[in-house]
Amino acid sequence: MEQSIFEKMGGTYIKVGDYYVPNLGQFDDKEETDDRPLGKYGMIRETFLKEHRKPLYNHLLLSGELHSHLRDVNEQSQYLLDTLLPQYKANQGVTEELKASKQLLWVGMVNNILAQIEEIIYSEIVYV
Template sequence: MEQNIFEKMGGTYIKVGDYYVPNLGQFEDEEETDDRPLGKYGMLRRTYLEEHRKPLYNHLLLSGELHSHLRDVNEQAQQMIDTLLPQYKVKQGVTEELKAKEQLLWVGMVNNIIAQIEEIIYSEVVYI
Protein backbone atom coordinates (compact mmCIF):
# COMPACT_ATOMS: atom_id res chain seq x y z
CA MET A 1 0.00 0.00 0.00
CA GLU A 2 1.34 3.39 -0.99
CA GLN A 3 1.92 5.99 1.74
CA ASN A 4 0.62 9.51 1.43
CA ILE A 5 2.72 12.59 2.15
CA PHE A 6 1.51 12.77 5.76
CA GLU A 7 2.63 9.20 6.46
CA LYS A 8 5.95 9.72 4.63
CA MET A 9 6.68 12.63 6.98
CA GLY A 10 6.11 10.37 10.02
CA GLY A 11 2.46 11.16 10.65
CA THR A 12 0.13 8.57 12.06
CA TYR A 13 -3.60 8.07 12.19
CA ILE A 14 -5.90 7.36 15.11
CA LYS A 15 -9.32 5.74 15.00
CA VAL A 16 -12.06 8.01 16.34
CA GLY A 17 -15.41 6.30 16.20
CA ASP A 18 -15.59 4.74 12.75
CA TYR A 19 -13.06 7.05 11.12
CA TYR A 20 -9.28 7.33 10.98
CA VAL A 21 -8.07 10.89 11.43
CA PRO A 22 -4.54 12.33 11.58
CA ASN A 23 -3.12 11.99 15.08
CA LEU A 24 -2.34 15.63 15.89
CA GLY A 25 -2.85 15.22 19.64
CA GLN A 26 -6.33 16.70 19.72
CA PHE A 27 -7.94 13.44 20.83
CA GLU A 28 -5.65 12.67 23.73
CA ASP A 29 -7.76 12.03 26.81
CA GLU A 30 -6.00 14.29 29.31
CA GLU A 31 -9.33 15.60 30.57
CA GLU A 32 -10.69 12.10 31.06
CA THR A 33 -8.15 11.40 33.82
CA ASP A 34 -9.83 14.07 35.97
CA ASP A 35 -12.81 12.14 37.25
CA ARG A 36 -14.04 14.79 39.69
CA PRO A 37 -17.64 15.82 39.01
CA LEU A 38 -18.25 19.09 37.20
CA GLY A 39 -21.18 19.86 39.50
CA LYS A 40 -23.62 22.72 39.83
CA TYR A 41 -21.07 25.42 40.55
CA GLY A 42 -18.72 24.30 37.77
CA MET A 43 -21.56 24.50 35.27
CA LEU A 44 -22.60 27.93 36.55
CA ARG A 45 -18.99 29.09 36.20
CA ARG A 46 -18.80 27.77 32.63
CA THR A 47 -21.98 29.62 31.66
CA TYR A 48 -20.70 32.81 33.27
CA LEU A 49 -17.35 32.56 31.48
CA GLU A 50 -19.04 31.88 28.12
CA GLU A 51 -21.40 34.84 28.45
CA HIS A 52 -19.37 37.46 30.33
CA ARG A 53 -15.66 36.57 30.23
CA LYS A 54 -15.26 35.28 26.67
CA PRO A 55 -11.46 35.87 26.39
CA LEU A 56 -10.79 33.95 29.63
CA TYR A 57 -13.17 31.19 28.55
CA ASN A 58 -11.42 30.86 25.19
CA HIS A 59 -7.98 30.85 26.81
CA LEU A 60 -8.96 28.10 29.26
CA LEU A 61 -10.67 26.11 26.52
CA LEU A 62 -7.79 26.33 24.04
CA SER A 63 -5.14 25.59 26.65
CA GLY A 64 -7.04 22.50 27.79
CA GLU A 65 -7.45 23.84 31.33
CA LEU A 66 -11.19 24.57 31.21
CA HIS A 67 -12.51 21.33 32.67
CA SER A 68 -9.90 21.30 35.41
CA HIS A 69 -10.72 24.93 36.27
CA LEU A 70 -14.46 24.18 36.42
CA ARG A 71 -13.90 21.17 38.64
CA ASP A 72 -11.66 23.26 40.92
CA VAL A 73 -14.42 25.89 41.22
CA ASN A 74 -16.98 23.22 42.09
CA GLU A 75 -14.64 21.69 44.67
CA GLN A 76 -13.91 25.07 46.25
CA ALA A 77 -17.63 25.87 46.46
CA GLN A 78 -18.37 22.48 48.03
CA GLN A 79 -15.63 23.05 50.61
CA MET A 80 -17.15 26.42 51.47
CA ILE A 81 -20.53 24.78 52.04
CA ASP A 82 -18.98 22.05 54.18
CA THR A 83 -17.14 24.65 56.27
CA LEU A 84 -19.76 27.38 56.58
CA LEU A 85 -22.93 25.33 57.05
CA PRO A 86 -22.07 24.01 60.53
CA GLN A 87 -20.81 27.45 61.58
CA TYR A 88 -23.98 29.18 60.45
CA LYS A 89 -26.14 26.52 62.09
CA VAL A 90 -24.48 27.14 65.45
CA LYS A 91 -24.61 30.93 64.99
CA GLN A 92 -28.33 30.89 64.15
CA GLY A 93 -29.34 28.27 66.72
CA VAL A 94 -30.30 25.50 64.31
CA THR A 95 -29.98 22.37 66.45
CA GLU A 96 -30.96 18.73 66.34
CA GLU A 97 -33.49 19.42 69.11
CA LEU A 98 -35.18 22.00 66.88
CA LYS A 99 -35.18 19.45 64.07
CA ALA A 100 -36.92 16.91 66.33
CA LYS A 101 -39.53 19.39 67.65
CA GLU A 102 -40.30 21.63 64.66
CA GLN A 103 -39.17 20.04 61.42
CA LEU A 104 -40.65 22.64 59.06
CA LEU A 105 -39.02 25.50 60.95
CA TRP A 106 -35.72 23.62 60.92
CA VAL A 107 -35.95 22.98 57.16
CA GLY A 108 -36.77 26.64 56.51
CA MET A 109 -33.85 27.84 58.60
CA VAL A 110 -31.40 25.41 56.94
CA ASN A 111 -32.62 26.44 53.48
CA ASN A 112 -32.12 30.09 54.46
CA ILE A 113 -28.58 29.34 55.61
CA ILE A 114 -27.80 27.48 52.37
CA ALA A 115 -29.13 30.45 50.36
CA GLN A 116 -26.84 32.78 52.33
CA ILE A 117 -23.84 30.54 51.71
CA GLU A 118 -24.66 30.26 48.00
CA GLU A 119 -24.72 34.06 47.72
CA ILE A 120 -21.20 34.09 49.14
CA ILE A 121 -20.13 31.35 46.72
CA TYR A 122 -21.60 33.21 43.75
CA SER A 123 -19.88 36.48 44.62
CA GLU A 124 -16.50 35.03 45.65
CA VAL A 125 -16.05 31.92 43.52
CA VAL A 126 -18.42 31.61 40.55
CA TYR A 127 -19.03 35.14 39.26
CA ILE A 128 -15.56 36.68 39.43
Protein backbone atom coordinates in the same frame (compact mmCIF):
# COMPACT_ATOMS: atom_id res chain seq x y z
CA MET B 1 18.63 19.52 -2.26
CA GLU B 2 15.26 21.25 -2.40
CA GLN B 3 13.07 21.50 0.70
CA SER B 4 9.59 19.99 0.56
CA ILE B 5 6.58 22.25 0.96
CA PHE B 6 6.03 20.89 4.46
CA GLU B 7 9.55 21.75 5.61
CA LYS B 8 9.14 25.30 4.29
CA MET B 9 5.88 25.75 6.19
CA GLY B 10 7.31 24.39 9.44
CA GLY B 11 5.65 22.13 11.94
CA THR B 12 4.58 18.57 11.43
CA TYR B 13 1.76 17.24 9.30
CA ILE B 14 -0.31 14.07 9.26
CA LYS B 15 -2.07 12.53 6.30
CA VAL B 16 -5.84 12.33 6.64
CA GLY B 17 -7.33 10.68 3.59
CA ASP B 18 -5.81 12.45 0.59
CA TYR B 19 -4.87 15.60 2.51
CA TYR B 20 -2.07 16.66 4.84
CA VAL B 21 -3.22 18.64 7.87
CA PRO B 22 -1.17 20.31 10.60
CA ASN B 23 -0.51 18.07 13.57
CA LEU B 24 -1.73 20.33 16.34
CA GLY B 25 -1.05 17.71 18.97
CA GLN B 26 -3.27 16.40 21.67
CA PHE B 27 -4.63 18.33 24.57
CA ASP B 28 -3.23 17.42 27.94
CA ASP B 29 -4.14 13.85 28.89
CA LYS B 30 -5.00 15.18 32.34
CA GLU B 31 -8.38 16.20 30.95
CA GLU B 32 -9.28 12.66 30.04
CA THR B 33 -8.22 11.15 33.37
CA ASP B 34 -9.81 13.83 35.55
CA ASP B 35 -12.80 11.92 36.87
CA ARG B 36 -13.88 14.47 39.47
CA PRO B 37 -17.52 15.49 39.04
CA LEU B 38 -18.21 18.80 37.34
CA GLY B 39 -21.00 19.54 39.81
CA LYS B 40 -23.51 22.34 40.20
CA TYR B 41 -21.03 25.16 40.77
CA GLY B 42 -18.75 24.03 37.94
CA MET B 43 -21.65 24.08 35.50
CA ILE B 44 -22.77 27.52 36.69
CA ARG B 45 -19.18 28.78 36.30
CA GLU B 46 -19.01 27.39 32.77
CA THR B 47 -22.21 29.19 31.78
CA PHE B 48 -20.93 32.40 33.34
CA LEU B 49 -17.63 32.17 31.47
CA LYS B 50 -19.38 31.47 28.15
CA GLU B 51 -21.74 34.42 28.53
CA HIS B 52 -19.64 37.04 30.34
CA ARG B 53 -15.94 36.13 30.12
CA LYS B 54 -15.64 34.81 26.57
CA PRO B 55 -11.86 35.44 26.18
CA LEU B 56 -11.08 33.61 29.44
CA TYR B 57 -13.41 30.77 28.46
CA ASN B 58 -11.73 30.41 25.06
CA HIS B 59 -8.25 30.54 26.61
CA LEU B 60 -9.11 27.81 29.13
CA LEU B 61 -10.78 25.73 26.44
CA LEU B 62 -7.94 25.98 23.93
CA SER B 63 -5.23 25.39 26.54
CA GLY B 64 -7.02 22.26 27.74
CA GLU B 65 -7.51 23.62 31.26
CA LEU B 66 -11.26 24.29 31.17
CA HIS B 67 -12.54 21.10 32.74
CA SER B 68 -9.87 21.10 35.41
CA HIS B 69 -10.71 24.74 36.22
CA LEU B 70 -14.43 23.98 36.44
CA ARG B 71 -13.83 21.01 38.71
CA ASP B 72 -11.55 23.13 40.93
CA VAL B 73 -14.28 25.79 41.20
CA ASN B 74 -16.80 23.12 42.15
CA GLU B 75 -14.48 21.65 44.80
CA GLN B 76 -13.69 25.06 46.30
CA SER B 77 -17.38 25.93 46.40
CA GLN B 78 -18.37 22.62 47.97
CA TYR B 79 -15.59 22.93 50.55
CA LEU B 80 -16.79 26.41 51.50
CA LEU B 81 -20.37 25.15 51.79
CA ASP B 82 -19.32 22.18 53.93
CA THR B 83 -17.22 24.45 56.15
CA LEU B 84 -19.70 27.28 56.64
CA LEU B 85 -22.91 25.29 57.03
CA PRO B 86 -22.17 23.87 60.51
CA GLN B 87 -20.84 27.25 61.68
CA TYR B 88 -23.93 29.13 60.51
CA LYS B 89 -26.22 26.48 61.99
CA ALA B 90 -24.48 26.76 65.35
CA ASN B 91 -24.55 30.57 65.30
CA GLN B 92 -28.26 30.71 64.48
CA GLY B 93 -29.33 27.97 66.89
CA VAL B 94 -30.37 25.41 64.29
CA THR B 95 -30.08 22.18 66.26
CA GLU B 96 -31.30 18.60 66.07
CA GLU B 97 -33.71 19.37 68.92
CA LEU B 98 -35.27 22.13 66.81
CA LYS B 99 -35.46 19.70 63.90
CA ALA B 100 -37.31 17.17 66.06
CA SER B 101 -39.74 19.66 67.59
CA LYS B 102 -40.38 22.23 64.84
CA GLN B 103 -39.53 20.68 61.50
CA LEU B 104 -40.90 23.43 59.25
CA LEU B 105 -39.04 26.12 61.18
CA TRP B 106 -35.85 24.06 60.96
CA VAL B 107 -36.25 23.58 57.19
CA GLY B 108 -36.86 27.29 56.69
CA MET B 109 -33.82 28.26 58.74
CA VAL B 110 -31.55 25.76 56.95
CA ASN B 111 -32.78 26.97 53.56
CA ASN B 112 -32.07 30.55 54.62
CA ILE B 113 -28.55 29.58 55.71
CA LEU B 114 -27.93 27.75 52.42
CA ALA B 115 -29.07 30.82 50.48
CA GLN B 116 -26.66 33.02 52.47
CA ILE B 117 -23.75 30.65 51.86
CA GLU B 118 -24.55 30.34 48.15
CA GLU B 119 -24.49 34.13 47.82
CA ILE B 120 -20.97 34.06 49.25
CA ILE B 121 -19.95 31.24 46.90
CA TYR B 122 -21.35 33.02 43.86
CA SER B 123 -19.78 36.38 44.65
CA GLU B 124 -16.38 35.05 45.80
CA ILE B 125 -15.77 32.02 43.59
CA VAL B 126 -18.20 31.45 40.72
CA TYR B 127 -18.87 34.94 39.34
CA VAL B 128 -15.32 36.29 39.45
